[in-house]
Amino acid sequence: MKQFIAQLKQHRRILLCVLACLAAFSVFALIWLTNIRGQGEKSSGWAINDQFHSYVPVEQQLVQEFTCDRDLYALSFVLAAQDVQTPPEGALDLVLEDIDTGEVLARSQGELRYIYNGWDAYYTTLGLDAPVELPSAGQRHYRVTLTPHYTGEGRLMAGYEEGGAPAGISLTADGKPVNGTLALKGTQARVGGFLTTFYWFIALGCIALLGAATWFVAGKKLPLHRLVFLLILGLGLLYNLVLPPYAAPDEMFHINQSFSLASSVYNPYLPVGKVPLHESLHRPSDQDPLLQDGYTTVFTWQRMAKLAGERNTDAWGVTPNRNSPQADNSYTLYLVSSAAVLLCFYLRVGFVGALFAGRLANLLFFAFLAAWAVKRTPVAKPVFALSALLPMTLHLAASFSRDSNLLALCFLFSAVMLDLAFGPRERLGWKQLLLPAVLGVVIAPSKLVYLPLIALVFLIPAARLGRYSRLLKAGFVVLCLAAFLSGRGVGLTLGGFTQGSGQAAEGAVSSQAAEGLAGSQPASQVQQAEPSEPFPSGASGGEAAPSLPEQDLVCYTLPYILSHPLDTLQLCVRSLVELGDHYVKTLVGGTLSYFNTSKDLNIAWTFVAALYLLLALAWLSPGQIVLPGRAKALCLFCALVCCGLAVVGCISWTPTYYTVIYGFQGRYLLPVLPLLLSVRPKRLTLTADCSYGLVYAAVLVGLGALLNAFLAVVAR
Structure with a gap:
């Protein structure tokens, strides 16, 4: 027994890691059984037209032309019987074609007897025999043809909205044009088995992070600041995946800012950083309606995973303007994310890859400065560590938000000032004063509300600065105020x-x-x-x-x-x-x-x-x-x-x-x-x-x- 206990003590760290991972795996497995399994039937749809006040009879054929910028898995129409007493019987064929190429993309067939026979109108969904995927960003022009094959006297009619149809949309019934648009909805995504795969990918990441945290904390051999750095990276990556780009507060404007700066460098014919605030620059294919919605769903995850490895095929150096505003007059707090986006431009990485690269760059920058702050501060190390590991902090750190960089800078500035005032050094030279001066000059014009932090310079005892202490402190304050007053905003x-x-x-x-x-x-x-x-x-x-x-x-x-x-x-x-x-x-x-x-x-x-x-x-x-x-x-x-x-x-x-x-x-x-x-x-x-x-x-x-x-x- 003593030998067994001795073995347990000797391998305590490994045992704790295994127990922590097993406990976490059990929790994730139970949640999968109760909350995730069975969710594969989820589907997401869009409406080209969800209004209908009239019906058009269909004797031979109904043709609707429309444009779509999303994948298609099924199409839904408002179909009803002309005479409730005589429901239509027979088959209904659907053919979906690409107007530009003439290619038949998908077919479907349904039985007319399953169409709801009553006074109330309902959507009838016809699944496609093959998913129709959008090959790249932009729109695709479709023609959907409904052909009934009647076996009885009953006839079919379809609901539509009268009035001028949008450009690129036309409706024809039995060869005659109809001034209107069918009530038409499309299924753009089905989650299927992706949700289970993605769930266990996140779960295994959480289990691995917990195991690593248990190993390092049980040993206490890794310095606290290095542990904080690793944990910020691990948790930040997981938050990045669960809350993907456009999910953070106002992140679309921050993304516009980073992409605009990168685009102005990437395009040789543009001045660097001279983009009007109410506009932004992107590559032509840097857009996707489902991703840019900002409302994260399982289909956002699915779309991100699908496009993660996509390559960019746009013409080199082309960055058209878009009427989509940026976030700020200054690009200072976007240099890190913009550098990562620019690298993706040169490497021909697609839109999603560039988005995650910009976020990852901000996360690395935050993790490095936050860990440095934990190392430098001689006061309240646990407070600095905990503040950097809050979910709100990690959510911002792993985003394009300027708050990612600003948080890191403020954390480090406070820690450095406390170190200069109460650290082990009795005398401070110009090398020790260079870092806080740079931090202060960057923070001061970024946000007025954090300008009072420069007063922390008065924490430093005069004895540490020597005979010119008052002059040095006053010079620091003047330098920061000058940086603030010179700011563009x-x-x-x-x-x-x-x-x-x-x-x-x-x-x-x-x-x-x-x-x-x-x-x-x-x-x-x-x-x-x-x-x-x-x-x-x-x-x-x-x-x-x-x-x-x-x-x-x-x-x-x-x-x-x-x-x-x-x-x-x-x-x-x-x-x-x-x-x-x-x-x-x-x-x-x-x-x-x-x-x-x-x-x-x-x-x-x-x-x-x-x-x-x-x-x-x-x-x-x-x-x-x-x-x-x-x-x-x-x-x-x-x-x-x-x-x-x-x-x-x-x-x-x-x-x-x-x-x-x-x-x-x-x-x-x-x-x-x-x-x-x-x-x-x-x-x-x-x-x-x-x-x-x-x-x-x-x-x-x-x-x-x-x-x-x-x-x-x-x-x-």
């Missing part, structure tokens, strides 16, 4: 606070002007303000301003706030009461994807509570250094001013008839979360350092939230 940023959205929108309005407003309208306002909703940040351009209703041009600007303090106070109180749970959830990732819209992915409150518990334990975990009183006050002041500016920025873009603050989300506080949680009372602390345990628990909760999101997508 500074005028719009300040104008958004003082003049309101209407005046700021007269030119090209960047999302800088909204200062983090990149969310959707609060749920409580969707009904009362949807017809005249102000454009979200990044979705605006020079052409958008004239379309704004007059009532949306009067906002809670600074002059209005000063003259109506009671109204502003009521706005803030109502926002806390009505949307307090929304702010709490969106800080840690209780709501992923778009926010407060039908596209939300809401995570169970159990995971939200667990994440806040972990943050509380990280806050109480003993660090290497306890901040002195003045340092605590300065850190708290900087963090709170950033939070306050984020709130005021959203208030300044809130029309005065709104009842709650427009677009504010808890995730806007993420960049200063580690700084907030680095401040705690000296006596309020845990007795032992549990950094590795907290990181491991964060992985467990993160995987649970990921699985929750996966099941939420499947349920759509």
Whole structure:
């Protein structure tokens, strides 16, 4: 027995890994049995025309020509009997042809006796004997022919909508043209066995990540920052797959930004980075309606998997303009993702490959800087580690959003400043000051709300900087302010606070002007303000301003706030009461994807509570250094001013008839979360350092939230 126990102790790490993987496999297997198996019958459809107020009789043949930019697996028509007392009998043949080539793509045959015989109209679906797949981006011109073979006196009629048909669409009945369009729907996708395959692909990834986390945490031989780097990459990749491109908040505008910058370099005839904000540049085939919808479903996963290895065949260097806006006036926070997209352009990688490459580049950049922040900070290492592993953080980090880079920069800047102030170095040279100077210059013009972070330079003791300490600190502040004032969007940023959205929108309005407003309208306002909703940040351009209703041009600007303090106070109180749970959830990732819209992915409150518990334990975990009183006050002041500016920025873009603050989300506080949680009372602390345990628990909760999101997508 003693020998057996000794063997267990000797191989404890392997045993723990095996047990963790077996437990995780059991959970995934049970979920597959109860929630995934049997979902293969899911199908997705589209409607070329879902209106019909008239019927056309079909004696010999019915022909409908139409265009489609999606795959086709089945077609549905509104078919009925001319006489309810005499239902049609016989067979109905369907032939689908490519008009441009004359090729017969698919056929189908059905029996007329199965058509619903009554006064109510229903769609009748005819499956195709072979799936008709769209060979590449763009449209395909089809001709569908219905030919009845009657064996009785009953006759068939088809529902259609009278009026001018769209270009490229025509209807003919028995050789005679009909001014209208058939009620026609198509099945564009069937999930089949793909869902099970994709589920187990994600499940095995989760199991492998959990096994690796168990191995490293049990051994505690891997430094914390390296462990955080690996876990961010692992979890980020999984979040990237479950919530693919276009799922992150306003990601379509950020994708436009990255692709535009890459395209301006790729196209030799264009100036680099000189793309109007209300337009964007892409390669001709960089589009797919199903993927660009932003509403993630099982068919989004299926489409992504199908096109992942597709090669680009567009003419070299061709990047046409599209009337699709970008997100920002500055390209600074898009350099990383744009570089990856540009590389894909040169390597002829397809649209989906370029999308995932841009996301992966941002994730790598975030993981590297976040891990570096954990390594550098002498204060609250568990807080920095936990903040980087939150589902909300990972969702943004593995996206095209500029917040991916901004979060990493803010984390590292805070950590470096704390290290310079309280680290082991007693004297600082120019080499140590170079990194914070670069970080400050990049952060300052990116978002005004995080500009107060530059005040952290005053944490550094004068003795460490030498006789020129005051001059160096003042020079750093001036350098950051100069970078901010030289930013292309500074005028719009300040104008958004003082003049309101209407005046700021007269030119090209960047999302800088909204200062983090990149969310959707609060749920409580969707009904009362949807017809005249102000454009979200990044979705605006020079052409958008004239379309704004007059009532949306009067906002809670600074002059209005000063003259109506009671109204502003009521706005803030109502926002806390009505949307307090929304702010709490969106800080840690209780709501992923778009926010407060039908596209939300809401995570169970159990995971939200667990994440806040972990943050509380990280806050109480003993660090290497306890901040002195003045340092605590300065850190708290900087963090709170950033939070306050984020709130005021959203208030300044809130029309005065709104009842709650427009677009504010808890995730806007993420960049200063580690700084907030680095401040705690000296006596309020845990007795032992549990950094590795907290990181491991964060992985467990993160995987649970990921699985929750996966099941939420499947349920759509």
